[in-house]
Amino acid sequence: MNALSLDTVVLSKDALEIIILDQTLLPGEIKYLHLSKAEDIWEAIYALRVRGAPAIGVAAAYGIYVVTAQLQTDNMEEFCNYFEEKKAYLDSSRPTAVNLSWALNRMGKVVAENRETMTVAQLKERLRQEAHAIREEDIAISRNIGQLGFELLHHGDGILTHCNAGTLATAKYGTALAPIYIALENGWDDLHVYCDETRPLLQGARLSAFEMQTAGVDTTLICDNMASITMKRGKVNIVFVGCDRVAANGDFANKIGTSGVAILAKYYGIPFYVCAPTSTIDMSIATGDDIVIEERPAEEVTEAWYKKRMAPEGVKVNNPAFDVTDHSLITGIITEKGIAYPPFDKAFERMGIR
C-alpha cells in the first residue's frame, strides 16, 4: 500500500455525503467516514480527522455543498440565508489555515453571482461543480509545487520536513512532500527524508513518516528536539515545510515548531523553503503578527499518546497549534505559479497575487 493511493477527501458518488479518511487513526487503521451533517463536518475539521490547509479547504467546499443541498426549498432567499449560516458555522471550526475561509468564500461567491439568475436546484448543481473544481485544482497545484521543488533537489539529498504537508494534507501529492513524489516519478531512489515527529499531535510521526515509508523513500523519524543535531551532522541539505497562512511580507504560520526549524536552518546555512498554494497567501494581512493562532486543549499535551496522564494534575499548559516564522528566515516560497524569493512583497506583486 502506498499512501498516495488514499483519497483524503472526496464526494460520494450520489453526492449526498463527504467521505474523509480519518487521519486521527493513522497509521494503524485506514477508515473512511461518511459525513453529511454540518456538526459532523465541523467536528471532523476541529478534531483533525481531516487536516492540512488545502485538505481543510476541500472538505469545507464539499461540506457546505452537501449540507446546503439537503435544504428542501425553491425559495432563493431562504436558501441563501441558510447557506450563509452554515458557511459561518463551518468557518468557525479552525482559525489559522486561510484555505478554510478561502474555499468557503469561493463557494459564497458562486451563490452571490448566480442567485438572481438561477433556480435553487441549478445553484446547488453549480456549487457541486465548484467544490469539485477546488479539489481538481488542488491536485494540479500540488503537482506544480512538487515539480518546482524537485528542481531544487540533488541526488542523495537529505530533506527535513516538519508536521505533514503531504498527500494527506491536500487532495493529492501535498506541498512540502510533493517534490519527493515527483522525484520518485523521475526514478530517483536516493533521497533521505527526516520527519520531525511534531509534538503534540504527531503529524510527522503518524502521517509524514507513514507517507514516505509507504512510498518507498528512505525515511528517518526524529523527535523535534533532534533537528539541531541532525543538521549539525550534515544530514540535511534542504528543508521543505508546508504553510497555513502567509502574510503580505512573507511571514508565515505553520505547525508549532516550524519557526524553530527555520532558525536552526539559518544557523547551519541550510536552505529553508515554504511550499504553499497561492490560495494560502493572505494579502489582507501585512505581517505575521495579524495571524490568529489556534489554541488547543491542554489534554493534547498532557495525555494524548500516553497510556496514562504523564504530567502533574493542575500544571499550567500552553498548547498553541501554530507559530509564525519571520520572513527573514525563508529562502523561498514555492507556489504553483513559481518560486517567490525575497523581498516577498515585490515577488507576490510580480506574480499577480493581490
Ligand code: MRU
Ligand atoms: O494542525 P494541522 O495538522 O492541520 O497542521 C497542518 C500544517 O501545519 C501543515 O504544514 C499545513 O497545513 C500545510 S498542509 C499542505
